[in-house]
Amino acid sequence: MTRALDVVVLGAGVVGVTMAYALARRGLSVAIVDRRAGPALETSYANGGQLSYAYSDALASPGLLRKLPFMVTGGDPAFDLKLSADPAFLEWGLRFLRNCTAGRFSANTLAALELAMESRRAMAALMARHPIDFAHEVAGKLHLYYDRSAFSAAAEVLGIKAQAGVTQHRLTRDDAFAVEPSLASAKGLVGAIYSPDDAVGDPHRFSAALLKILADEYGVETHFGFDAAAARRRDGQIFLRSAQGDVIRADHIAVCLGAAAPHFLRQMGIRVPIWPMKGYSFTAPPGAAAPRISITDTARKIVFCRLNGSIRVAGIAELGNWNGDVDPAQWARLVDTAQHALPDAALYDQASRPWAGLRPMTPRSLPVIARPRPDLLINVGHGMLGWTFAMGAAERAANLLRPDFRT
Template identity: 70%
Template structure:
């Protein structure tokens, strides 16, 4: 008798492939399933590429709460809120508002920081075993501020993280320019926070290379072009159907479907508080003053990342936009914002690899890692830090599944 697979992982973005790895290295038999032709082709494809281990600030905060009336009535070039009467959004919004207190902001930020540190350790352990090629570099990061009023609050958060061992430095504009000469042409900087240990890497290349390791060295099965349409449990197995009489089964299933999770899980009565935050990116050749260190511009809400000899620029946050097509108007706005602030960082007229992705936001800005049923495990809701959280969230999910798996084996 053929032994059934231990786990089917639904979704092959950075969350899915890292979850498959965390399970396979523990000795479980695994299959990974995705509707696309390969791994990392949706939200993971061309995101900001920053592994922002130290920048885990929760979105819900007293500062954002104070801005909400303006955002709702006047709008903001960096953050666009799409209000709707959808009961799921209302429920999500109420949970989000509940997390806008100072105490919850602090707790959520520190919880995210803990997960990020786990993720960094897990990635370093992976790379020591399997040296993957994905433009990985410990480039460090500069968070730029243009308003003196925001610096004290930013410094307080820096000190809060410092008590957890995070190394960051508050810098004057001159000090920031000394470590990143490309900022000489950037005007209006009031101060900066420098994090030397933050990293960068191409998430799509990571997915492709890690998948190859999974297949070649761990025997992981792949099922691409398979759009999971239904799930049912029969005779001790979870069975995934695609609506075309094809079926994949295993003892357990790990749901890593990103923004697709709410709809898929809703069919089997499992509700998850996830709402989309659409973002954009483009990649361009280096300009004459391309920054070496990753940059986050807090005023314009954009990031610049030196990625494998090219510049990756990402930004724009549209809460509630479910359309993942690249809107040329929004893309032009992103290019214009980056060019106006960092005119020599990239050759903006040569921008290519344009992308839009739907980041799956939870009200707490923390992933949902849970076991709603004994045979169903969730690793969803990573928001704008999916690339940063991926390895740590995968380890937590695998530990959860292993505990369940060991218990069931003992019962047998």
């Protein structure tokens, strides 16, 4: 490469692609690199598809703390906690436990909500400038509850969010059936939280379409098959080297590597509190009673989402599993669990596109957005809300480099 770029973005999932967009829109010369053959082929490829702007609840909470012994012993089939003697896990775990208080849960949830609202505004602005076809629809979302105490606790969070101007409604079982008739088969339902302004969209289609706009209209370079191995500073510039020996020169790098970020940043002397939470999904044709509204089953920890004319189902949480491959047994369990939850939502015998992804969790359920040194931006740790947070997080990170930029 004959010239140094302003910024090289590491990672071409939804976080990396939106990061490249935020930087390029500020007039910077940008390249984006990824170890895969194209954009959004790992954790962003086939996630739940929900843009959960109103649902920003932090994972660490008093309710989860009470359930931890049950989870550790394998009592919760939807949540698998893999204990580890790794000091990084012990540190992460202690920080997570400290965030399980009522006060910190509330603060973290509201901080996540603020970022989610920024993302919604940034997504609307992007679509106004560049209409992108990615099966986007403001379909609304229902969180289903089968336990009265959990439903009451969720209703209390509703009050916290209402102060921030978020629209959500507490529904009785019959109200939920009226909003979404397909729930008639949901046995044992006690109530639901309805978020009418939440949306859905295909993150893989979004990433591919936005990257084409970046290349065609903003001059962003793409380097796929580039497995970033090391970054060295020399003569006032960053030299990014791939595992294959290729080198890209830039004034800055922006790390958007998800669960792979801790390993890459550690060699630069920087630690980030990220631990993987593996999830799975499948896609199937709609069934006789396919939901119109996006569904989150809080008891089984699975989501149902109409996407591209199909039903996307995602779920299972394996905290501490670093293997991104699809485990056939876990994937089959997800299909079976979904069928028991909503038996007519999809044609489960035609389930396809098995996917697994490593969601990068922080103890606070908030991403790490920082500029720890002048030549480095970090935008990592978006957890289960990477698709939701991506646009807002990118704007925040880009503002660290160009704080004087005005939209």
